[in-house]
Amino acid sequence: MAAGRGAKPAFTFRHLSNKKINFLGDGHIRDLFVKWSMQGRITVQVFSFDQSFQAYEKDNFVLAFFQDPNVMANLKILSPLSPEWTTLGTEVKKVEAEEVPCSQLSMLFFDCFYTEGIVRETGHIAKCLDEFYEDFIISDQLRQVLLLEESDKYQIFSNTEREEFVFRIFKHLCMGGVLCQFEDTVDPYLETTKAIYKELVSVQKDPETKDIRVISTVFKVTASDDYGPCYPSTKKHEQTFAYLIVDPLKRHVHVLYHCFGGGLFCN
Structure with a gap:
């Protein structure tokens, strides 16, 4: 608006x-x-x-x-x-x-990468044949999840989940800049996402329920x-x-x- x-x-x-x-x-x-x-x-x-x-x-x-x-x-x-x-x-x-x-309180949000086989137990990202999407080369299944709507892998996150601020930060880091060198493992992306999200987003304990909730907009x-x-x-x-x-x-x-x-x- x-x-x-x-x-x-x-x-x-x-x-x-x-x-x-x-x-x-x-x-x-x-x-x-x-x-x-x-x-x-x-x-x-x-x-x-x-x-x-x-x-x-x-x-x-x-x-x-x-x-x-x-x-x-x-x-x-x-x-x-x-x-x-x-x-x-x-x-x-x-x-x-x-x-x-902006409602997520932990990085468990991304556990589906492991349960869906996008990331192996070692943290290594599953590879795929190279594809091109606009300015980006897609050479692994993580980027299929992030970019290719026609991919089966894309469906592991709902449209609502993709709107979440923590998902957007993660995606921005994975896509990087014009000369981006992609990671072979997911940990650097997750750790940096967590550091940014934790520092920028404020939380508060509800005085009645004692639950932690995000208060940032x-x-x-x-x-x-x-x-x-x-x-x-x-x-x-x-x-x-x-x-x-x-x-x-x-x-x-x-x-x-x-x-x-x-x-x-x-x-």
């Missing part, structure tokens, strides 16, 4: 420049990002906001986020025309905010200015993405951003 110029921004934001993101500083994960052609193209930034948040306010919230002067001056972006990170720095006129389901976002799409890029690609992860208690927004491309350029 789009929010246009008539929407009245009801929130103000502050860039928390000193907020440390642990998985980005992890040497092992950084090496994996290099291997997957994502290092230097993926980032997380944190902003605080000043009013209480409800999910039904998503369009006003996201529009206010992109129109806030502190966001415009600090939100990082990779441009097709520059090898360097720059900031948004343009007046956003329209946003699209897709609410992303996640939006996949795009923004446009007078000239068309401007964020996360002027060029659309499945691996160019931006998610806002909103913690309503701390009043923090984590922005998970990646721009698909080769070298330092966004292609």
Whole structure:
């Protein structure tokens, strides 16, 4: 759903420049990002906001986020025309905010890889004959699950499960960047997914039931200015993405951003 110029921004934001993101500083994960052609193209930034948040306010919230002067001056972006990170720095006129389901509390969500024979007991991913899907080479059954709807393997996750934020993170990591070197075992993907998900998503114990539940709200976002799409890029690609992860208690927004491309350029 789009929010246009008539929407009245009801929130103000502050860039928390000193907020440390642990998985980005992890040497092992950084090496994996290099291997997957994502290092230097993926980032997380944190902003605080000043009013209480409800999910039904998503369009006003996201529009206010992109129109806030502190966001415009600090939100990082990779441009097709520059090898360097720059900031948004343009007046956003329209946003699209897709609410992303976020309910999973453990990595048991992915156990079907083992029970369905996609991954062997050793953690090795079952291979297949090479196929091509858009910008990606499919050389194993894991990527059949992720990409090929006509494959029998695709059915091990329902459409609803595929919408979950943890699944999306996992898929983004598996697909990687333009020069991605794929893993032979599933563990690096699962471990990195867990590290990202655990750091970005907030949980809370229900005072009555004592059950743990996710309290974060996640939006996949795009923004446009007078000239068309401007964020996360002027060029659309499945691996160019931006998610806002909103913690309503701390009043923090984590922005998970990646721009698909080769070298330092966004292609």
